[in-house]
Amino acid sequence: MPPTPAQATRTPSYVPAPAQAAGMPPALPAYAYAPGMPPAPSGYGQPYPPVFMPSPPQKKGKAWIVALAVVAAFFILSILGMNSCSNAFSSAFTSSASTDSADYLTQDAVAIINIDGTIQYDGSNSSPEGLKYQLDRAETNPHIKAVVLRINSGGGVATAGEEMALYVKQFSKPIVVSSASINASAAYEISSQADYIFTAKTTAIGSIGTAMSITDLSGLYEKLGIHIDDITSAESKDSSYGNRPLTEEERAYYQDMVNEINETFIKTVAEGRGMTVEEVRVLATGLTFTGMTGVQNGLADSIGTLEDAVVKAAELSYIQGGYTTVYLYSGTSLSMLDLLGILGSASSQQDVLGRLKELEGNGSFAN
Numbered sequence: 001m002p003p004t005p006a007q008a009t010r011t012p013s014y015v016p017a018p019a020q021a022a023g024m025p026p027a028l029p030a031y032a033y034a035p036g037m038p039p040a041p042s043g044y045g046q047p048y049p050p051v052f053m054p055s056p057p058q059k060k061g062k063a064w065i066v067a068l069a070v071v072a073a074f075f076i077l078s079i080l081g082m083n084s085c086s087n088a089f090s091s092a093f094t095s096s097a098s099t100d101s102a103d104y105l106t107q108d109a110v111a112i113i114n115i116d117g118t119i120q121y122d123g124s125n126s127s128p129e130g131l132k133y134q135l136d137r138a139e140t141n142p143h144i145k146a147v148v149l150r151i152n153s154g155g156g157v158a159t160a161g162e163e164m165a166l167y168v169k170q171f172s173k174p175i176v177v178s179s180a181s182i183n184a185s186a187a188y189e190i191s192s193q194a195d196y197i198f199t200a201k202t203t204a205i206g207s208i209g210t211a212m213s214i215t216d217l218s219g220l221y222e223k224l225g226i227h228i229d230d231i232t233s234a235e236s237k238d239s240s241y242g243n244r245p246l247t248e249e250e251r252a253y254y255q256d257m258v259n260e261i262n263e264t265f266i267k268t269v270a271e272g273r274g275m276t277v278e279e280v281r282v283l284a285t286g287l288t289f290t291g292m293t294g295v296q297n298g299l300a301d302s303i304g305t306l307e308d309a310v311v312k313a314a315e316l317s318y319i320q321g322g323y324t325t326v327y328l329y330s331g332t333s334l335s336m337l338d339l340l341g342i343l344g345s346a347s348s349q350q351d352v353l354g355r356l357k358e359l360e361g362n363g364s365f366a367n
Contacts, residue, residue, distance in 0.1 A: 101326055105143035108323040110313045112148045112306075113138075119156030119164065119186040119367075125330045126153060128163035134328040135171050145323070146174040146313035149194060150306060155185025158210060158261055158365040162189070165268055169193040174316035178309035179203045179300070184288050186367035188299070189265055192272035196312055198304035199291035206299050208269060209286030210262035211366050212254055215242045261365055273298060 102111065113134050115126050124130045138144045149168070155161065168175055168190055177183070177191040179199040184207035191197055199205050221228060221243070230238035239250045246254070262284065270280040275298055283289075283297055294300040302308070314323055 145317035152180035153187035158367040161186025176313040192269040197300040199300040203291035204288035205294040207288045208284035
């Protein structure tokens with residue numbers, strides 16, 4: 001009698017038969033059936049076809065840490081990747097000189113340096129090392145008569161901005177700033193040391209001020225059941241770690257530091273723009289102004305484009321006759337392999353979080 005459709009759909013799993021005892025007749029195959037299924041009825045001939053049960057899942061290791069590193073790398077590089085887009089677009093303004101032609105110039109030129117993105121220590125043109133390298137190239141090249149800083153930055157690390165402002169101040173050839181969509185905070189501190197500042201009408205310019213950000217994660221840790229013990233040599237050593245709230249004394253201490261750093265910011269701008277400290281202090285609200293207001297209050301000189309800035313730079317350097325322009329690009333950037341190497345070298349979850357905090361710069365002063 002053939003099996004009924006319902007019986008034919010039963011799915012057993014194969015279990016090897018026990019070893020045949022010596023002298024015994026061959027044993028029939030033994031079968032185990034899926035949970036809840038009755039054994040095969042007798043008289044049906046062949047039992048149900050066997051199926052192999054899957055192996056138990058292997059225990060997961062720490063692959064999620066690698067996944068976290070990859071996601072973090074993708075997120076950070078997606079932001080950093082915006083710089084390459086602006087660099088590619090800005091190359092349309094170059095004339096006969098190409099990106100790598102600064103060392104092969106045969107006529108007078110105005111060099112253009114893009115400062116795009118966060119002011120920090122990453123080796124790009126938006127860092128002290130990168131900017132100084134490009135300014136040194138322009139300084140020693142007899143054909144480069146002036147420099148235009150094309151700035152599109154909302155600021156960054158206060159110390160990096162301080163150093164870059166000093167390099168601009170010490171540069172012996174004329175420097176003109178061309179402001180793009182934003183020229184604020186540390187980026188404006190750098191700009192204030194230039195000989196002339198152009199801005200668009202809708203540029204966000206200024207934002208003279210200093211901030212320090214400390215994220216208190218203790219409430220989140222408590223909800224997640226995470227307890228962190230910081231073993232320190234002094235009570236306030238872990239004050240910026242984000243594992244506990246600040247005490248009132250620590251908050252006052254950091255406020256004094258912010259005020260002190262901001263005072264140097266104000267004095268730098270006042271010296272660079274030929275204004276009094278009190279005039280700049282009135283403008284040091286931490287807020288940006290439109291380019292139009294920036295020209296009125298003295299933070300910028302004129303409304304103009306990048307081309308206007310190039311013409312002004314040539315004028316200040318007394319170039320006689322024709323000239324060309326050349327972009328000075330940085331060859332240093334953070335690659336996916338570099339970032340994966342940094343995060344991939346972490347040995348634990350805590351190490352990964354520590355590396356990410358380093359990249360974030362938690363607790364640093366920003367202009």
